[in-house]
Each structure stands twice: as C-alpha cells, then as structure tokens.
Amino acid sequence: MNPISLEVFVVTLGIAMLMLESFVVSTDKRYLAWLGIAGLAIAFGASFFARPEFIPPNAPYASFYTADGMAMFFKRFSLLATILVLVMTIDYTSVIERFVPGETKGAGVGEFLSLPVLTCAGLMWMVSATDFIAIFVSLELVTISFYVLVAYLRRSEGSLEAGTKYLILGALSTGFIVYGITWIFGVTGRTNLAAIAAVLPGLPAASHTALLFGVGLVLVALCFKVAAFPFQFWVPDVYQGAPTPITAFLSVGSKAAGFIVLLRVLQPFLDFGPLHGKLETILLLLAGATLIYGNLSALPQRNLKRLLSYSSVGHAGYLFMAVASLGVAFARPAIEFYLSAYLLMTFLAFIVMALVSRSVGGDDISHFAGLARRSPWLAGAMLVAMLSLAGIPFTAGFMGKLFIFGVAIEAGHYWLVVLGALTVACGFYYYLLVVRAMYWQAAPEYAPEISVSLAGRVSMGALALLIFIVGIYPQSLLAFLG
Amino acid sequence: MSLFSPLFFLTMLPLVAALFIMVGARAQFVARWTSLLMLGLTLALVFQYRVAEGGFQFISRFQVADELGISLSFGADGLSLAMLLLAAVITMSAVWVIPPIKSRENLFYACVLLISAGVVGAFSSIDVLFFYAFHEVALIPTFLLIGIWGSGDRQAAAWKATIYLGLGSFVLLIGIIGLYLAIPSERTFDLLRIQELAQAGTLNPPHWVYWTLLIGFGTLISLFPFHSWAPQAYASAPAPAAMLHAGVLKKFGLYGMLRLITPIFPESIGNTRIPLFGFEIRYLDIFLILIVGNLLYIGLVTIAQKRLDWMLGYSSVMHMGYIFLGIAGLNQLSLSGASILMIAHGLSIAALFALCGALRERTGTVEFSELGGLARPMPRLGLLFGFATMAAVGLPGFANFPGELMVFFGAFGATNHVPHGGFDAIQIVTIIAVWGVVISAVYMLRAYRSLFFGTLPERWNGLSDLAPVPRYAVILLIFVLLVIGFHPQLVLSYVTPAILLP
Numbered sequence: 005m006n007p008i009s010l011e012v013f014v015v016t017l018g019i020a021m022l023m024l025e026s027f028v029v030s031t032d033k034r035y036l037a038w039l040g041i042a043g044l045a046i047a048f049g050a051s052f053f054a055r056p057e058f059i060p061p062n063a064p065y066a067s068f069y070t071a072d073g074m075a076m077f078f079k080r081f082s083l084l085a086t087i088l089v090l091v092m093t094i095d096y097t098s099v100i101e102r103f104v105p106g107e108t109k110g111a112g113v114g115e116f117l118s119l120p121v122l123t124c125a126g127l128m129w130m131v132s133a134t135d136f137i138a139i140f141v142s143l144e145l146v147t148i149s150f151y152v153l154v155a156y157l158r159r160s161e162g163s164l165e166a167g168t169k170y171l172i173l174g175a176l177s178t179g180f181i182v183y184g185i186t187w188i189f190g191v192t193g194r195t196n197l198a199a200i201a202a203v204l205p206g207l208p209a210a211s212h213t214a215l216l217f218g219v220g221l222v223l224v225a226l227c228f229k230v231a232a233f234p235f236q237f238w239v240p241d242v243y244q245g246a247p248t249p250i251t252a253f254l255s256v257g258s259k260a261a262g263f264i265v266l267l268r269v270l271q272p273f274l275d276f277g278p279l280h281g282k283l284e285t286i287l288l289l290l291a292g293a294t295l296i297y298g299n300l301s302a303l304p305q306r307n308l309k310r311l312l313s314y315s316s317v318g319h320a321g322y323l324f325m326a327v328a329s330l331g332v333a334f335a336r337p338a339i340e341f342y343l344s345a346y347l348l349m350t351f352l353a354f355i356v357m358a359l360v361s362r363s364v365g366g367d368d369i370s371h372f373a374g375l376a377r378r379s380p381w382l383a384g385a386m387l388v389a390m391l392s393l394a395g396i397p398f399t400a401g402f403m404g405k406l407f408i409f410g411v412a413i414e415a416g417h418y419w420l421v422v423l424g425a426l427t428v429a430c431g432f433y434y435y436l437l438v439v440r441a442m443y444w445q446a447a448p449e450y451a452p453e454i455s456v457s458l459a460g461r462v463s464m465g466a467l468a469l470l471i472f473i474v475g476i477y478p479q480s481l482l483a484f485l486g
Numbered sequence: 487m488s489l490f491s492p493l494f495f496l497t498m499l500p501l502v503a504a505l506f507i508m509v510g511a512r513a514q515f516v517a518r519w520t521s522l523l524m525l526g527l528t529l530a531l532v533f534q535y536r537v538a539e540g541g542f543q544f545i546s547r548f549q550v551a552d553e554l555g556i557s558l559s560f561g562a563d564g565l566s567l568a569m570l571l572l573a574a575v576i577t578m579s580a581v582w583v584i585p586p587i588k589s590r591e592n593l594f595y596a597c598v599l600l601i602s603a604g605v606v607g608a609f610s611s612i613d614v615l616f617f618y619a620f621h622e623v624a625l626i627p628t629f630l631l632i633g634i635w636g637s638g639d640r641q642a643a644a645w646k647a648t649i650y651l652g653l654g655s656f657v658l659l660i661g662i663i664g665l666y667l668a669i670p671s672e673r674t675f676d677l678l679r680i681q682e683l684a685q686a687g688t689l690n691p692p693h694w695v696y697w698t699l700l701i702g703f704g705t706l707i708s709l710f711p712f713h714s715w716a717p718q719a720y721a722s723a724p725a726p727a728a729m730l731h732a733g734v735l736k737k738f739g740l741y742g743m744l745r746l747i748t749p750i751f752p753e754s755i756g757n758t759r760i761p762l763f764g765f766e767i768r769y770l771d772i773f774l775i776l777i778v779g780n781l782l783y784i785g786l787v788t789i790a791q792k793r794l795d796w797m798l799g800y801s802s803v804m805h806m807g808y809i810f811l812g813i814a815g816l817n818q819l820s821l822s823g824a825s826i827l828m829i830a831h832g833l834s835i836a837a838l839f840a841l842c843g844a845l846r847e848r849t850g851t852v853e854f855s856e857l858g859g860l861a862r863p864m865p866r867l868g869l870l871f872g873f874a875t876m877a878a879v880g881l882p883g884f885a886n887f888p889g890e891l892m893v894f895f896g897a898f899g900a901t902n903h904v905p906h907g908g909f910d911a912i913q914i915v916t917i918i919a920v921w922g923v924v925i926s927a928v929y930m931l932r933a934y935r936s937l938f939f940g941t942l943p944e945r946w947n948g949l950s951d952l953a954p955v956p957r958y959a960v961i962l963l964i965f966v967l968l969v970i971g972f973h974p975q976l977v978l979s980y981v982t983p984a985i986l987l988p
Contacts, residue, residue: 334554376593377590391626394652396622396623396625396626397618397619397620397622397623398619398623402619406615406659406663409659409660409663410663410666410667413660413663413664413667414667418694421660425653425656425657425660426653428652428653428656429649429652429653429656432648432649432652432653433645433649436629436645436648439626439629439630440633440641443593443630443633443634444630444633444634444641476550476558477550477558478550478551478554478556479549479550479551479552482551482552482553482554
C-alpha cells in the first residue's frame with residue numbers, strides 16, 4: 005500500500021464527517037466521534053501495510069514526501085493522538101454545547117469533531133515532508149485548523165483570548181519561517197532538503213553567515229510549534245483558554261510533529277562542518293533556556309492547566325537536550341521514545357483533568373483536593389501520569405529521561421546535564437503538588453459524583469498500563485521506532 | 487532469559503499484597519501474613535544459598551532493551567542475602583507494630599508494603615539500573631506516609647525529604663549513566679559484568695563519576711553535609727515508615743557504595759590527589775573530613791536535642807559516620823565491619839523508632855522535659871528501650887559492638903605510610919570515631935535516664951504497657967541483634983566472601 009493513501013484516507017474521512025454533520029438530522033453528534041475513531045483506527049491498522057517501496061519513483065510527490073521509519077512511526081503517533089482527542093471530546097460535548105450557541109442542540113459539535121481529523125492529516129504530512137515548501141504547507145494546515153479549534157468556544161472569553169494570541173503569534177512565526185526559507189533558498193537555490201545537503205559543501209565561505217541566519221529564523225519559528233524558548237510565551241494562556249481536548253492535542257501533536265520537522269531540517273546543516281559548531285551552540289543555549297524557563301515558571305502555578313503548559317515547555321527542554329546531542333547515534337531514538345512517553349502521560353493527565361474540571365467546575369490544583377477518596381481510580385490514573393511526568397522509575401517518563409540524559413552525557417554536554425538534574429528536582433515539586441492535593445488534602449464540601457464514559461475508562465486504563473509496560477520493558481516501544 | 491528467580495517472587499510478594507490491599511483486601515490481615523511469608527522465604531533462600539560456592543546465586547535475567555544492555559535481572563550473594571534478611575525482619579516488625587489506623591488504613595498498609603517491595607527489589611537486583619529504580623520507587627509511599635499520617639510539621643518534612651532525595655537520586659542516576667558509558671566496547675548495566683571488568687582493571691571511569699556517585703549515595707545515606715533532610719523526616723514520619731526508612735532504605739546507599747564505589751574506584755577513595763588552596767589533597771582526605779562532620783558535628787548536635795524523635799533522627803545520621811569510616815578503610819576487615827554495622831544499626835534504630843512511636847501514641851509528646859519515670863507504668867517498654875539503647879551505644883553482646891570494633895581496627899590499619907612519628911589522616915579520624923562512641927553513649931544514656939527514670943509526672947500514671955503483638959515485634963529485632971552480637975561469624979561467613987577488594 006502506498007503510504008500517501010493514508011493521508012488521502014484521513015482527509016476524506018474528515019470531509020465525510022463534515023458532510024454527514026451537515027446532512028444528517030440528529031442532535032446527538034457523538035456518532036460522528038465514533039465514526040472518526042473507527043476511521044482513524046482503520047488508518048492506524050492500515051499503516052502497518054504501508055511501505056515506502058510502494059511509492060512510485062516517478063511520482064510527482066516523490067521528491068518532497070518520505071515514508072521512512074520515523075515518518076511512519078509518527079503517522080501512527082498522530083493517528084493515536086487524534087483518536088484520544090476524539091475520545092476526550094465525547095465526554096466534553098456538554099461543555100461545547102454550553103459555549104457554542106446554536107438554534108438546535110448539538111450545533112457546533114460536529115465541526116469540533118471533524119477538525120481534529122483534518123489536523124491529523126496535516127500532522128501526518130508534516131512528519132513526511134522533506135521539502136521546505138511541503139513543510140510550510142503542512143505546517144500551515146495544522147496551524148490554521150488549530151486557530152479555529154483553540155478559539156472554538158465562542159462564548160468563553162478565555163477561549164477567544166487564547167485564539168487571538170495563538171493567531172497573532174502563529175502568524176508571526178509563519179512570517180519567520182517563510183523569511184528563513186527565503187534566505188536559505190537565496191543562498192542554496194534549493195528548497196528540497198536532500199538537494200540542499202548536496203549543494204552545501206560547494207558554497208563559498210562568505211555565504212555561511214547568511215545561511216546560518218536563515219536556519220536560525222526557521223529554528224525560531226519551529227520553537228513556536230514545539231513550545232520552546234524563545235517562542236514559548238503564548239503557551240500558558242493558550243493552553244489554559246483552549247478547550248481541554250485541544251490543549252492536549254496541541255501539547256502532544258503539535259510538539260511531536262514540530263520536533264520531527266526540526267530533526268529533518270537541522271540534519272543537512274548539522275552535517276555541514278562549518279555550521280556544525282555554531283548550530284550546536286545555539287541548540288545548547290535554547291535547551292538550557294527552555295529548561296530553566298519551563299521548570300521555574302511551573303513552580304508557582306496553582307492552576308493545573310497552566311502548570312501542565314509550563315511543564316510542556318520544560319519537556320521541550322529535555323527534548324532539546326537530545327537535539328543538541330544529535331551527533332550521538334542514539335539521540336534520534338531517544339527523542340522519539342521521549343515523545344511517545346510524553347503522549348501517553350500527557351493524554352492520561354488531560355483526560356483525568358477534563359473529567360474532574362467538568363464535574364467540579366474548574367481546573368485549579370485545589371479542585372483536585374481529596375480526589376483519592378472520592379474517585380480512587382481517577383486519582384490513581386492521575387498519580388500514574390504525574391509520576392511518569394516527574395520521571396519516577398518503572399514509568400515511561402523515567403526511561404525517556406534516562407535515554408535523554410544518557411545521550412547528553414555521551415555527547416559531553418555536562419553543564420546541560422547539571423542543569424537538567426536541577427530542573428528534574430523542580431519537576432518533582434510541582435508534579436507532587438498535584439499528588440499532595442489528591443492524597444493529603446480533604447475534599448471540598450461540594451463534590452459531585454464524577455461519571456466516566458466507557459471509552460474514557462478504557463483509554464485511561466490502556467494509557468496507564470502502557471506507561472508501566474513501556475517503563476519496565478522499553479524494548480516494546482524501541483522495537484517500533486524508526 | 488528467564489524472569490523467574492525466587493528473588494523475583496520475593497520482590498513481587500509485597501508489591502502484589504499492596505495492590506490487593508489497595509483494591510480492598512483486609513489490610514492488616516494480608517500485610518501481616520505477607521510479612522511472615524517474606525521472612526520465611528528469605529530464610530529459606532539464606533539456607534538454600536551454597537556458602538561454600540559463594541558468588542551470586544538464584545540468578546535470572548530478562549532483557550528489556552536489547553541493544554542498550556538493560557535487563558531486569560535478579561541474583562543474590564552473601565551480602566545481598568544479609569541485607570534481604572535485614573529487610574524482611576524489619577518489614578515484619580514494622581508491619582506488626584502498626585497501631586490501629588483511624589483513617590484510610592488500606593493506603594497506610596499499602597504504602598508500608600510498597601516501601602518494603604522497593605528495598606527488597608533493590609537488594610536483589612543485579613542490574614544497576616533496576617537496582618536504582620527499585621529504590622527510587624520507595625520515595626513516593628514515603629512521601630504519602632509522612633504527609634498524611636506524620637506528626638509535627640509533617641508537610642514540610644515530607645516535601646524536604648522528597649525533593650532532597652529526588653535530587654540526590656538523580657545525581658546518582660547521572661553517576662550510574664556515567665559509569666555505564668565508561669564501560670569499554672560494551673553496553674551493559676549488569677553488576678556482575680561491571681565488577682568483573684573492575685577486578686580485571688579494564689574499567690576506568692572518569693573521576694566525576696566517582697564524585698556524582700559519592701554525592702548521590704551520600705545524600706541518600708545522609709552523609710554530612712547532605713544530611714539535613716533526615717532528622718526532620720524521621721521525626722515526623724509515622725513509626726513504621728521511620729523504621730523502614732532509617733532501618734533499611736537508607737542502607738541502600740551504603741550497599742550501593744560497597745557494590746559500585748569500593749570495587750571500582752579504589753584509587754579515588756585512596757590516593758588520587760588534587761591541588762586545593764595550595765595543598766596537595768587526597769580525595770580520601772575530603773571524604774574523611776565529611777566523616778568527621780558526621781561523627782563530631784552531628785554527634786554534638788544530637789546531644790543538644792530536646793525531643794526523642796529528633797534525637798533518634800540525628801543519631802541515625804551520626805552512626806552513618808562509622809560505616810563511612812569502614813568504607814574509607816577499604817580493607818577486608820573494615821568493609822566486613824561496615825556490613826555488620828549496617829545490619830546492626832538498621833535493627834537497633836528500627837527498634838528505637840518503634841518504641842518512640844509507641845511512646846508518642848500513648849503520651850502524645852516525646853519532649854524529654856515532659857516525660858520521666860516511665861519505667862514504672864511501662865516496665866516492658868522500658869526494658870526493651872534499654873536493650874535498644876545499649877545496642878545503639880555499642881555494648882558488647884549486641885551486633886553493633888563487633889561491627890564498630892572491626893571498623894576501628896580495619897580503618898586504623900588501613901594505611902601503610904605512616905609519617906615519621908605521627909598518624910595518617912585516617913588514623914586520626916579513627917581516634918576521633920572512638921570518641922564518637924562516647925558521644926553516642928552520652929546522648930543515648932541521657933535519653934534513657936530522662937525518659938524512664940526519675941520522678942513520674944502525675945498525669946502519666948495510668949499509661950498502659952506495650953501490647954503483646956508490638957512487643958514481640960520489637961523483641962524479634964533485639965533477638966537478632968543479640969544473636970549476631972554473640973556470634974558475628976554467622977553473618978561474616980556470608981558477607982566477607984562477597985566483599986570485593988581492589
């Protein structure tokens with residue numbers, strides 16, 4: 005099977021869902037979610053039969069589309085993330101109905117369900133793109149659908165504010181990336197990454213500065229996608245204001261695809277001797293600044309969504325540690341492993357958070373007080389997620405950190421390792437704040453029952469189980485990495 | 487490629503029991519029987535172990551990441567069996583002294599068993615990464631135990647200990663990764679392989695690995711000046727948590743030093759020199775200065791304490807100094823002494839914390855100034871406390887005595903270059919350490935006197951004595967202390983062959 009048919013299928017699925025929503029008269033739109041989940045699951049299964057050999061060599065897209073191991077792994081990753089987003093949305097429809105006015109019940113839910121599917125197609129293209137034009141187009145497909153999704157809750161001021169911030173800063177970063185691409189194109193005359201790699205050695209030394217400037221601009225724009233310094237300041241407000249399933253999607257999908265693009269874009273320039281040292285210095289500085297910023301800002305947070313958003317910046321910092329150590333052979337698998345672990349634990353945390361905040365009416369840490377007594381299973385799931393995010397052994401998060409630090413030590417970035425160790429200790433504090441609220445503190449007086457749909461239960465159980473399996477037996481994940 | 491060593495089941499036993507308790511099994515019943523089963527299984531393993539053959543036995547390996555050389559492997563030699571027995575005895579005693587818990591009994595028992603699972607797993611792992619991982623897992627139940635059921639300023643204590651230990655163990659992890667990357671032309675976390683390479687002299691990790699391991703393990707063991715989490719945490723922790731933590735979990739660090747530092751970094755412990763303030767200073771000297779901090783500084787701080795729980799917390803920090811001295815001595819005698827002392831200290835401090843907990847439960851306070859003459863209403867508790875006090879002071883007949891003696895002799899004879907007419911640094915520290923025994927006698931005996939003798943305040947007249955179940959739990963600890971004290975060869979025949987010398 006030709007790998008590109010996966011993207012075609014997912015786009016078709018998204019459009020079909022939009023059509024159904026327009027023409028089927030039903031106020032309960034949850035069937036659309038199930039349709040989306042089923043379709044994406046089919047695509048997930050089909051992806052194991054897709055092989056790059058099936059791409060015809062003379063196909064028009066062959067030069068800017070790759071289906072190597074990494075791309076295939078992250079296509080599955082995006083599909084899985086989208087499925088989880090749809091599962092989360094099933095339990096979230098009541099919130100959408102409250103904040104999106106319409107003449108009939110359920111108005112607006114349909115679009116909310118089909119947009120993530122289209123975003124997923126964008127993510128799948130993004131991880132396959134090997135040409136600056138393709139990268140730009142897929143990036144925009146993802147970002148534009150996120151503009152809509154973030155601002156979706158029309159009656160919620162927070163959501164609108166988040167949407168505006170995301171739109172303005174997103175547009176700015178788009179400007180950066182286009183400008184960067186222009187400089188690179190101006191110097192090399194190519195947009196294809198492989199072609200650029202071939203041209204680089206023949207360039208006159210005088211143009212290296214211009215090239216570095218272009219790469220720097222692209223890097224800065226990608227930092228926006230992965231929520232890393234110096235383009236991280238949109239993160240807390242947007243994460244807090246956006247609908248919770250979308251926050252999870254942004255935090256996982258956008259970050260993962262951004263890192264894959266980063267790896268692809270950086271590779272030719274890092275392999276190019278004269279630029280290697282300078283780029284590595286830039287990456288080290290970015291990693292250090294991201295680690296410090298993310299983890300220190302997370303310390304005083306008392307709202308769980310904001311806390312997770314700053315911690316998401318912190319995790320980008322750990323990932324950057326490995327990006328700055330790309331000379332080590334294991335750096336790439338380490339990044340992919342960390343991203344996968346990050347998907348498991350972040351989604352688990354967000355699923356629990358969405359459920360709790362829907363019933364208690366807020367997502368401050370204090371809203372989680374006494375959860376261990378009210379709903380021990382939900383608290384247990386949150387505990388697993390927090391321990392994994394903090395990096396306690398036998399969880400996926402620990403193995404991820406182990407690999408990242410191993411790679412950084414092997415590359416000899418000792419000061420970054422010291423910094424990383426200190427920020428891990430910060431992480432201990434703020435993740436355990438949530439554990440403290442759930443287990444130490446008494447429940448508030450108004451504490452309604454929290455009901456969880458079957459899909460929610462199954463996905464939480466599966467995620468928690470996977471966190472342990474990957475944490476104890478990492479080969480189960482390593483075997484699938486590209 | 488198998489997972490099923492008896493040690494695997496020994497580790498899973500408390501873990502599975504904890505899971506059962508969390509989903510609603512009868513907590514006390516399950517926990518008590520689990521601890522009995524653990525002790526039985528451990529004893530069976532000790533007798534099954536073929537002493538004459540030596541080395542690691544009951545080995546199982548299960549590869550979890552092929553190319554990285556990480557495997558979930560279990561195995562035990564004499565030293566690990568001794569530590570496992572210590573863990574089983576203290577778990578048993580800790581579970582049986584738990585008083586009736588008013589709220590969330592199941593979570594309490596589950597946390598205690600999880601700590602136990604962590605230490606048992608750590609002592610029976612022969613993969614360095616999982617050895618580390620099992621220990622770190624015990625951090626979270628400790629956090630919950632102190633935070634929910636602790637006394638005094640429990641929240642601050644729980645935070646401090648958890649962050650401190652979290653950072654310390656992360657430093658340790660970095661050291662372990664450094665060691666792993668220093669193995670030439672191979673990727674493995676296997677302890678046996680690492681020791682084999684170290685014995686062959688082909689493993690030469692960079693010096694920073696030694697320092698991260700020393701600081702990492704040192705933080706977990708409360709090496710001066712990384713000790714400040716310990717007294718507060720022990721003072722606030724509920725008795726079973728303090729028993730397990732001070733008794734066994736802390737010994738993880740010492741055990742790790744015997745496994746990873748002494749066989750691999752003899753030069754770093756010994757004679758590597760660095761210039762400092764214009765002097766040539768040996769790494770050993772820096773370590774010795776820290777040991778003096780443990781013995782003298784903390785010793786004097788302990789004397790100044792006004793509450794039993796804080797005093798015990800500080801005393802457990804101080805006693806680590808002797809064990810460090812044994813490690814610094816780096817010969818057969820001093821290292822064997824250090825291992826005996828690990829066990830002896832674990833048992834005696836566990837007994838003391840158990841009795842301290844029982845006292846607090848009855849009186850609600852452990853201030854020396856408010857208590858006195860308690861031997862009259864509680865003769866049995868007083869007698870047991872007396873035994874534990876004498877053990878902690880190092881009276882002959884208790885296991886602490888042979889341990890300390892071996893450490894002193896070993897450390898004093900550790901040097902072969904005596905400057906003309908003087909002492910080497912380690913000999914001076916040994917002399918100071920002998921004075922440390924006097925310091926610990928001062929504070930322990932003073933505590934004993936002011937708690938149990940003198941005039942009994944009116945309001946403590948009607949206190950009840952120790953109930954039979956916790957009494958036998960403490961007697962078990964004292965009994966083991968006496969057995970080892972009178973016949974240390976029992977332990978030495980297991981431990982000494984396991985100690986690797988450079």
